[in-house]
Amino acid sequence: xxxxxVKKRLSKLTMxxxxxxxxxxTPDHRTELSELGEFALIDRLTKRVKIKNPGTLKGIxxxxxxxxxxxxxxxxxxxxxxxxxxxxxxxxxxxxxGYKAAVVNFSDIAAMNGIPKQITxxxxxxxRFSVEALxxxxxxxxxxxxxYKVDLVGGDTSSSVxxxxxxxxxxxxxxxxEIIYRNGAKEGDLLCVTGDLxxxxxxxxxxxxxxxxxxxxxxxxxxxxxxEYVLQRQLKPEARTDVYNLLKGxxxxxxxxxxxxxxxxxxxxxxxxxxxxxxxxxxxxxxIDTQVRNLAMEFRIVPAVCALSGGEDYELLFxxxxxDVEKIRLVQxxxxxxxxxxxxxxxxxxxxxxxxxxxxxxxxxxxxKRVS
Amino acid sequence: xxxxxVKKRLSKLTMxxxxxxxxxxTPDHRTELSELGEFALIDRLTKRVKIKNPGTLKGIxxxxxxxxxxxxxxxxxxxxxxxxxxxxxxxxxxxxxGYKAAVVNFSDIAAMNGIPKQITxxxxxxxRFSVEALxxxxxxxxxxxxxYKVDLVGGDTSSSVxxxxxxxxxxxxxxxxEIIYRNGAKEGDLLCVTGDLxxxxxxxxxxxxxxxxxxxxxxxxxxxxxxEYVLQRQLKPEARTDVYNLLKGxxxxxxxxxxxxxxxxxxxxxxxxxxxxxxxxxxxxxxIDTQVRNLAMEFRIVPAVCALSGGEDYELLFxxxxxDVEKIRLVQxxxxxxxxxxxxxxxxxxxxxxxxxxxxxxxxxxxxKRVS
Numbered sequence: 001x002x003x004x005x006v007k008k009r010l011s012k013l014t015m016x017x018x019x020x021x022x023x024x025x026t027p028d029h030r031t032e033l034s035e036l037g038e039f040a041l042i043d044r045l046t047k048r049v050k051i052k053n054p055g056t057l058k059g060i061x062x063x064x065x066x067x068x069x070x071x072x073x074x075x076x077x078x079x080x081x082x083x084x085x086x087x088x089x090x091x092x093x094x095x096x097x098g099y100k101a102a103v104v105n106f107s108d109i110a111a112m113n114g115i116p117k118q119i120t121x122x123x124x125x126x127x128r129f130s131v132e133a134l135x136x137x138x139x140x141x142x143x144x145x146x147x148y149k150v151d152l153v154g155g156d157t158s159s160s161v162x163x164x165x166x167x168x169x170x171x172x173x174x175x176x177x178e179i180i181y182r183n184g185a186k187e188g189d190l191l192c193v194t195g196d197l198x199x200x201x202x203x204x205x206x207x208x209x210x211x212x213x214x215x216x217x218x219x220x221x222x223x224x225x226x227x228e229y230v231l232q233r234q235l236k237p238e239a240r241t242d243v244y245n246l247l248k249g250x251x252x253x254x255x256x257x258x259x260x261x262x263x264x265x266x267x268x269x270x271x272x273x274x275x276x277x278x279x280x281x282x283x284x285x286x287x288i289d290t291q292v293r294n295l296a297m298e299f300r301i302v303p304a305v306c307a308l309s310g311g312e313d314y315e316l317l318f319x320x321x322x323x324d325v326e327k328i329r330l331v332q333x334x335x336x337x338x339x340x341x342x343x344x345x346x347x348x349x350x351x352x353x354x355x356x357x358x359x360x361x362x363x364x365x366x367x368x369k370r371v372s
Numbered sequence: 373x374x375x376x377x378v379k380k381r382l383s384k385l386t387m388x389x390x391x392x393x394x395x396x397x398t399p400d401h402r403t404e405l406s407e408l409g410e411f412a413l414i415d416r417l418t419k420r421v422k423i424k425n426p427g428t429l430k431g432i433x434x435x436x437x438x439x440x441x442x443x444x445x446x447x448x449x450x451x452x453x454x455x456x457x458x459x460x461x462x463x464x465x466x467x468x469x470g471y472k473a474a475v476v477n478f479s480d481i482a483a484m485n486g487i488p489k490q491i492t493x494x495x496x497x498x499x500r501f502s503v504e505a506l507x508x509x510x511x512x513x514x515x516x517x518x519x520y521k522v523d524l525v526g527g528d529t530s531s532s533v534x535x536x537x538x539x540x541x542x543x544x545x546x547x548x549x550e551i552i553y554r555n556g557a558k559e560g561d562l563l564c565v566t567g568d569l570x571x572x573x574x575x576x577x578x579x580x581x582x583x584x585x586x587x588x589x590x591x592x593x594x595x596x597x598x599x600e601y602v603l604q605r606q607l608k609p610e611a612r613t614d615v616y617n618l619l620k621g622x623x624x625x626x627x628x629x630x631x632x633x634x635x636x637x638x639x640x641x642x643x644x645x646x647x648x649x650x651x652x653x654x655x656x657x658x659x660i661d662t663q664v665r666n667l668a669m670e671f672r673i674v675p676a677v678c679a680l681s682g683g684e685d686y687e688l689l690f691x692x693x694x695x696d697v698e699k700i701r702l703v704q705x706x707x708x709x710x711x712x713x714x715x716x717x718x719x720x721x722x723x724x725x726x727x728x729x730x731x732x733x734x735x736x737x738x739x740x741k742r743v744s
Contacts, residue, residue, distance in 0.1 A: 057445065061646070062554050063483035063631060064449035064544065069441050073429065077436035078541055080494040080528040111435035122452040122539050156452040160537075167494050167528075167539035169450055172436065182434050259435060274433070 031131035033159070041157055044131065045138045049152050053117050055173070056151045065153035067118060067171065073179070075172035077108035083163035091207040094133055096235045098140025101166050104261065106148050106239035107314040109172030111259035113180040113244055118153045119145065122167040124160035137166075148241060180257040180318065185275035189255050189319040191338040192328060194240050196287040197264055198303060201310025202295045203227070203234025229291055237314045250327045254318035263311040266361035269347055271319065278345040281338035281359060284352045308349075309362045403503035405531070413529055416503065417510045421524045425489050427545070428523045437525035439490060439543065445551070447544035449480035455535035463579040466505055468607045470512025473538045476633065478520050478611035479686040481544030483631035485552040485616055490525045491517065494539040496532035509538075520613060552629040552690065557647035561627050561691040563710040564700060566612050568659040569636055570675060573682025574667045575599070575606025601663055609686045622699045626690035635683040638733035640710075641719055643691065650717040653710035653731060656724045680721075681734045 036044065046060050058066035067074075081087060081101050089097070102119060109116040121141055125134065145152055150170075206227050213220055224231060240259070247254065256275055258267045264286065272279055283304045288296075296303040307313075319340060320328060328334055338350075347359040408416065418432050430438035439446075453459060453473050461469070474491060481488040493513055497506065517524055522542075578599050585592055596603060612631070619626065628647055630639045636658065644651055655676045660668075668675040679685075691712060692700060700706055710722075719731040 063480040064447040067446040074439040075436040078492040078494055078526055078528055080530050082496050082530050082532055084533045085531055108435040120450040122450055124454050154450055156450055158452050158454050159457055160454055161456045162534045165537055169541040
């Protein structure tokens, strides 16, 4: 496995505690996929699956899973991850990849103000991968399921002509009148965001830099210990499923919500488009960690650009009615970063020196080009 | 597109009526995927999507779809189709591929005695494909959704390093106590199957034969007109969602059920394994169309083998209590093909001359080898 070396190099990142590590680790043995049939492979990968939710009436093992919702409504979302497009196994250990693949789906459910409950996992792999490698991947997925109390209830496995492909579908439960769509933002509402932004993108830049250095000199010692926070944000993001209870606890129902996967600018524009409104976003109010600020300068990028166009932060962006402003101010870890204006005023970023410029979604690809 | 020639060759198969053809056809123009961004591509592919089910509260356009079930329970299933593994675009037109990809998922819901309601569609494609090609694929998916009254509610699109990959997740509704699992077969129950078997496999053999002939001499006229039934079964299968009402109408609740995707032998063994029982299957009772019998002989295969190991028939295999035998006998298109015995007696195929041999799941790959 070409990610083995890098995995060792990343060993200073204590992403899993000892107990979990032992539980999921496999002996240093390679079993070819061709040694197992499809059904045997599924059995082996899913033997550790335990059902946690009473609503999961039937998980893996029939033509379909069976799920009971009672008075709740169902949320359904799906994500596709392709090797060479969405992830690079040179610096992404398979277990982290599995964890992240699950979590980004949970994040979509959190963005609707629901609770993730079940996932199905379909993977296609070339024979470059061993059974043990897939067990690592599933180990990460199951670790995420464990942490978020989600049941793995089905899926499909297949060979691929080239590379690794992961398709995950997630279900969630929500109370019908608590669901928050992207289209509910109103003029005068305040724009809020959880946590801090831009760290996942800086983590990616660090990993890309180390990859280049490693290519040039494989004996070089990696310098990763100083970057734990940003690397965690890139390699092992978390979904903000806690925000549901947090907002409920202070009696605030956002008017619109979305998770930040493509970058703050892109997500704000989604909300504005779906709600038919404009916005003013204040650059200096965007929450950015000090380490991210420093590293951004090192990479010669304006820190706010990491937040605006970097993506993969999986924080939640939402709007609230102005009457809720005092309740929100009492909560640590939520920042008010702007407000909603009429559509005719456009979507604007206000710089620290008061300039008003059009907000554009450059997204991840454009960022990449700008950086390299 | 390399499937264009073959599509013309297949033009004698009147798989879509004129009206549908006009509605979905695109001008002879190639738009590169790179000309559209991801969001614009999704908009273009999904602009024809219309919500049909009142339970679909929100479809495409937010972080997740929202689905209301009220007193029903949810069924959830997923399937992965990889170019070069599951389909060959040399003889599989993209519209048929889309139709089939959707229908095989609906079949999983039918196999639980539920009604399919929503799907999500994720696709990864290389730049070998044009936007128009993807519209053809979606045209087929939407045609299936139209026919089965299913809503397309979400998905993901991505570039791939190589080839085409389709991941579909389907939801269905079921009445909780009407769900039929694989594990309910009891000693003395009768084994039943809908429709006839083996045709999809013979259709595949015909297509493979024509492909080879075409490779040898591209000017040769294809001979497909005589094979309409078996080609339809391979290229445009249908899901037996009608069986739900059919069995309800005669007051029969099967004790176990599964759909036939991998071949009759494999599916019977699944039911026996999950139910902890044995079976006797009578070769001469397996329903096989006359054309399939004749073509099997032409290919020098025992006809029953096409049914046992061919797969892709998407008929339903189920068991019923003996007390329901007279009700079932009155229904056209259902065959009683054997019965359930104690586990200790094993899973046996009884040949026409009375020999009892072990039933084994050779599956599709093995068959392929045997044939070529």
